[in-house]
Amino acid sequence: MIILAFFVGHWYTSLFFQTFFLHRYAAHGAFRMSERMEKLFFILTYIFQGSNYLSAYGYGVMHRLHHAFADTPQDPHSPKYDETLFKMMWKTKTIYSAVTRDRYPVDAKFKKGVPRWDAFDKFASHMASRLAWGTAYGLFYIAFATEWWMFLLLPIHFLMSPIHGAIINWFAHKYGYVNHKVNDTSKNFLPFDFLMMGESYHNNHHHNGGKANFGERWHEVDFTYLIILLLDKVGVITMKGKRSSESRKIAA
Template sequence: MVYLFFVTHWGLSVLMQSLFLHRYAAHRMYTTGPRTERALHLLTLLTQGSSYLEPRAYAVLHREHHAFADTEKDPHSPAHHRNPFRMMLETARRYAGYLTGRRQPEARFLGGYPEWPLVDHTFNQWPARIGFGALYTLFYWRFATRRWQYLALPIHYVMGPLHGAIVNWCGHRYGYRNFRTRDLSRNTLPVDVVCMGELFQNNHHARPANPDFAARRFELDPTWQVMKLLDRWKLIHLVHGTEGLHPPWSKASSLL
């Protein structure tokens, strides 16, 4: 039961971070109605739980990442940090600044992301995070059969930021490149299998408006498959014809 819970929590958390926070909030790779948007917002909240990330702050950080990729202004680049912990600590500081309003981004990074002030404010407070953490702990207390299984609990607590650390650290250090970009982005296989397509970083940085992060025949983007299914069910509408287009905060690239 504990193994199933861990795999389910990991998979759903990564999927919603990719589907809603990344491809919708940051990039607007699809459109949807207000009810579906709220439903996706709530699903992201429930699946991320104690590590829930506000769509606005996430979108701003991600747009900065594209604009300043692997430069000193990049909010999370392994090129300027000795280890992933230092990298994500700096990211957390900047995220907190945007969340509280103590830090203001450039105007070009603002707008186009979903906002739900009541939900976002409530679930970015420590009581809510601790509450979710307590639920995870109670589940393990009830179903864990070995003491060492409790070692997985901290991963549940920080699932969202942990996913970001894996993607940004591995995706700019390890793997191969399909495109010549001005950054260090790479495609990291087979780790990408557990990151729902997010570790096709080189493909994504080369074509930041393309909703399909796969670029070659042997590459498969799981989140893109989910998006196609939701589009078929008319829950979302995919923005087609975007390949090769670049938002004002992205960098140009070319095929290797």
């Protein structure tokens, strides 16, 4: 039970920071947060993604390219131009690494406003850090695994962030239903997204990329958006269209 709880916990916490901080905030700016809070979420993303930490800058810029060039040869990840899932994942990794190191030709407009903390990314993405996290996962499994098959889950911990991305960028461009006619193959992969915390409503998202809520129909519950509403209510973030408390004080 401990191993399964750890696996499920890692799956959803890692996924939350990927969709909340890297995707909806860094790539799309669906809400605002202070510089201090932004730094905190860099650190929290590192803690909960662990061995597969993704740079907000690298992810944000690459995801903007995906929206701008979806299902064209310039798309960083498209089932239309990558014959297999693993080929697409490797291509994504290659482009992500190049973008993060400023070695990929990217128009300045795709970089504008994307949060960047190079010193922290260098530490969090270093192989020594990734190996340390991987070793910690392995030791945890050695200590608490009660069945041999539980160790089959261990490699997923090492690749959890890329797996989350691959589920959407592959399957949600091949299978599912469509709410909106768009100029790409994006689909809503799950009608009730219990697995990807709202990310499966990919067609909705491609129709309106800047919207914080990916769900639209009654059954399309976006669990990440519910958390976003809570964080907005307690003042951790500020939704678009709302003035910050500082602005309200100045106006008063």
